[in-house]
Amino acid sequence: MDQGVTAGRNGALLVVGDVVTDVVARHRGPLAAGTDTAAVIRTLPGGAGANVACWAAHAGCPDVRLLGRVGAEAAAWHERELVAAGVRPRLVVDAEAATGTVICLVDSGAAAERTFLTDSGASLRLAPADWSDALLDGVARLHLSGYLLFTEPSRALAETALAAARARGVPVSLDPASAGFLAELGVERFLAFAEGLDLLLPSRDEACLLTGLPDPADAAAKLSRLVPLVVAKAGADGALVARAGTVLSRVPAVPAVPRDTTGAGDAFTGAFLAALLAGATPEEAAARGCGAGAEAVRRVGGRPPHPGSGD
Ligand SMILES: Nc1ncnc2c1ncn2[C@@H]1O[C@H](COP(=O)(O)OP(=O)(O)OP(=O)(O)O)[C@@H](O)[C@H]1O
Numbered sequence: 001m002d003q004g005v006t007a008g009r010n011g012a013l014l015v016v017g018d019v020v021t022d023v024v025a026r027h028r029g030p031l032a033a034g035t036d037t038a039a040v041i042r043t044l045p046g047g048a049g050a051n052v053a054c055w056a057a058h059a060g061c062p063d064v065r066l067l068g069r070v071g072a073e074a075a076a077w078h079e080r081e082l083v084a085a086g087v088r089p090r091l092v093v094d095a096e097a098a099t100g101t102v103i104c105l106v107d108s109g110a111a112a113e114r115t116f117l118t119d120s121g122a123s124l125r126l127a128p129a130d131w132s133d134a135l136l137d138g139v140a141r142l143h144l145s146g147y148l149l150f151t152e153p154s155r156a157l158a159e160t161a162l163a164a165a166r167a168r169g170v171p172v173s174l175d176p177a178s179a180g181f182l183a184e185l186g187v188e189r190f191l192a193f194a195e196g197l198d199l200l201l202p203s204r205d206e207a208c209l210l211t212g213l214p215d216p217a218d219a220a221a222k223l224s225r226l227v228p229l230v231v232a233k234a235g236a237d238g239a240l241v242a243r244a245g246t247v248l249s250r251v252p253a254v255p256a257v258p259r260d261t262t263g264a265g266d267a268f269t270g271a272f273l274a275a276l277l278a279g280a281t282p283e284e285a286a287a288r289g290c291g292a293g294a295e296a297v298r299r300v301g302g303r304p305p306h307p308g309s310g311d
């Protein structure tokens with residue numbers, strides 16, 4: 001394995017992150033006041049953290065665990081969906097907040113671009129009290145969803161989990177979530193946290209925002225001076241793998257006609273982590289990530305199919 005990144009074979013992947021209900025609405029053209037009677041609306045399980053866990057299991061990771069927080073009204077459904085996807089969930093049930101909901105507006109035009117309206121609900125109420133160091137028993141990698149960093153108490157939980165993993169020598173990766181959220185959080189604050197990671201998986205927009213550089217390759221290279229391995233996701237252009245200040249490879253996307261791009265980044269990340277844990281090189285893992293990203297954009301919703309999911 002390459003220097004600086006621990007492969008961590010033969011151990012579990014623990015994902016800590018958001019578990020939400022997605023209401024995916026595909027509409028025609030730009031939204032305007034009025035009625036679109038041809039909209040297609042589906043309620044699906046989602047959340048970046050939960051999606052990454054499901055895609056890692058879909059990619060063959062034999063032991064994927066997830067720590068998340070949901071409201072009582074949808075806890076049983078989320079638990080069932082995660083188990084059916086091959087994930088071992090530890091869902092904290094919030095007595096006071098409902099499960100987070102994301103309205104995913106998907107333009108049915110050629111690029112299938114989406115807009116999210118997010119109410120994180122119980123998800124970002126994950127708190128240090130929900131953490132126990134025993135969650136790391138048998139874990140070879142901890143992956144954190146970037147959403148955790150945007151508010152308290154989930155930011156404190158992320159810091160607790162990061163410190164516990166580092167104390168045990170467990171490598172920690174993070175997917176920054178969204179450029180909009182990063183701008184709100186503040187780049188300096190994010191980078192201070194990122195120093196403790198061994199792997200960062202930003203989108204190209206997030207990489208540019210974090211560095212102030214307009215070119216995604218320059219941005220990924222610069223970030224890789226802070227975090228040993230940086231894999232920047234670049235939509236239909238695939239992904240960039242950077243290490244020690246240099247872009248080592250550009251991995252092409254797998255051609256796909258997109259239907260809904262929700263969860264493409266989560267699919268990439270889940271498959272990438274599964275491959276890395278199975279001993280792949282970062283370049284091989286990125287190729288697996290691109291395969292999963294293509295699979296995700298061809299589907300509606302942010303999760304992979306599983307037996308019983310109806311597709
Ligand atoms: N139009 C596309 N055609 C083929 N592959 C795609 C397309 N869009 C995305 N992908 C694949 O999915 C991966 C992740 O997509 P993208 O770069 O859009 O991630 P992101 O911006 O983090 O995504 P998200 O929409 O989940 O926030 C890409 O690296 C690529 O491999």
Ligand SMILES: O=C(O)C(=O)C[C@H](O)[C@H](O)CO
Nearest residue numbers: 022046047048102116118302
């Ligand atoms: O951007 C947000 O608000 C999200 O939480 C996006 C998640 O990836 C979404 O739930 C997709 O399943």
